[in-house]
Amino acid sequence: MSDSADRDAGSGAGPDTDGGQDGPAQVSSPDYHSENHTAAQTCGWTANALRGEGKCYKNIWYGIESHRCIQMTPVVRCNERCVFCWRDHNGHAYELDGVEWDDPEAVVDASLELQKKLLSGFGGNDEVPREVFEESMEPRHVAISLDGEPSLYPHLPELIEAFHDRGITTFLVSNGTRPEMLAECDPTQLYVSVDAPERHTFDDVVGAMEEDAWEKLIDTMDVLAAKDETRTVLRTTLVAGENMHSPDWYAGFYRRAKPDFVELKAYMHVGHSRGRLDRSSMPDHDDVVAFAEEVGEHMPDHDEVKEVPASRVALLSKTADTWVPKLKKGSEFWAE
Numbered sequence: 001m002s003d004s005a006d007r008d009a010g011s012g013a014g015p016d017t018d019g020g021q022d023g024p025a026q027v028s029s030p031d032y033h034s035e036n037h038t039a040a041q042t043c044g045w046t047a048n049a050l051r052g053e054g055k056c057y058k059n060i061w062y063g064i065e066s067h068r069c070i071q072m073t074p075v076v077r078c079n080e081r082c083v084f085c086w087r088d089h090n091g092h093a094y095e096l097d098g099v100e101w102d103d104p105e106a107v108v109d110a111s112l113e114l115q116k117k118l119l120s121g122f123g124g125n126d127e128v129p130r131e132v133f134e135e136s137m138e139p140r141h142v143a144i145s146l147d148g149e150p151s152l153y154p155h156l157p158e159l160i161e162a163f164h165d166r167g168i169t170t171f172l173v174s175n176g177t178r179p180e181m182l183a184e185c186d187p188t189q190l191y192v193s194v195d196a197p198e199r200h201t202f203d204d205v206v207g208a209m210e211e212d213a214w215e216k217l218i219d220t221m222d223v224l225a226a227k228d229e230t231r232t233v234l235r236t237t238l239v240a241g242e243n244m245h246s247p248d249w250y251a252g253f254y255r256r257a258k259p260d261f262v263e264l265k266a267y268m269h270v271g272h273s274r275g276r277l278d279r280s281s282m283p284d285h286d287d288v289v290a291f292a293e294e295v296g297e298h299m300p301d302h303d304e305v306k307e308v309p310a311s312r313v314a315l316l317s318k319t320a321d322t323w324v325p326k327l328k329k330g331s332e333f334w335a336e
Contacts, residue, residue, distance in 0.1 A: 086271025
């Protein structure tokens with residue numbers, strides 16, 4: 001769930017690197033910093049927040065301070081080839097043989113150091129207040145969502161706890177192909193991508209590398225339904241002409257998971273996705289909201305509809321107050 005491309009929606013610009021057979025091209029890009037299998041990248045909204053030019057919709061809805069959020073992944077490998085993904089699919093291996101896994105504490109250390117390196121240049125930027133820059137050097141959130149599929153990292157539950165032990169909230173994004181792993185994970189907020197309402201569209205849009213990926217995603221819905229303490233979110237990337245249909249089927253799929261929230265977000269025509277889709281595949285914000293409302297007609301418990309036009313995203317919620325309780329102003333979390 002990388003949202004670094006949101007700010008480029010108007011121009012169509014975005015990450016773009018040459019593919020190769022030796023590995024994911026984006027990891028060797030100067031936009032990425034990596035340490036073994038841990039990678040981090042500056043989100044566009046983090047840079048915006050540092051300069052006082054706006055914050056991510058996750059600040060508006062959930063209370064995340066964008067300038068204090070790390071965008072990272074513990075594994076730059078993926079078992080899906082989504083048609084809308086801005087990443088490079090060439091050489092983007094998913095086989096895990098031979099990987100020497102760092103322990104969770106090492107991944108946390110690497111994430112913090114990589115973030116400091118990525119943001120160090122803002123310290124001399126006249127547009128960035130010194131206090132804001134110093135806060136950014138002490139991250140309080142991590143979005144485990146940059147690239148690849150995090151649940152392929154064998155120590156993911158322990159990694160989440162390691163971040164929590166350091167006073168950092170966790171926002172985990174998964175494609176739902178490892179339900180047994182997600183059952184053991186209790187992040188601050190758990191997102192699962194649901195990018196099709198039925199199997200045929202799933203095969204066309206998601207391009208799973210494993211034959212049982214659809215069945216695993218269904219199992220993951222049951223895992224989410226059993227979560228009592230962890231806030232859960234289902235997230236759908238809407239691609240016009242591809243998966244933007246059957247709102248009643250989406251609603252039925254969503255209801256199985258009993259999520260706290262449902263996010264519906266427009267596909268962004270950036271990066272390598274431009275070689276797979278036309279610009280016309282990118283829905284307007286009004287189209288996203290209209291589709292969300294259609295889905296909401298079949299989910300009466302989620303009768304709150306919120307929207308952030310800058311990110312072309314809509315939210316279905318059970319409650320008007322959607323902030324993470326511990327992130328509310330004046331909480332003990334911010335007093336630490």
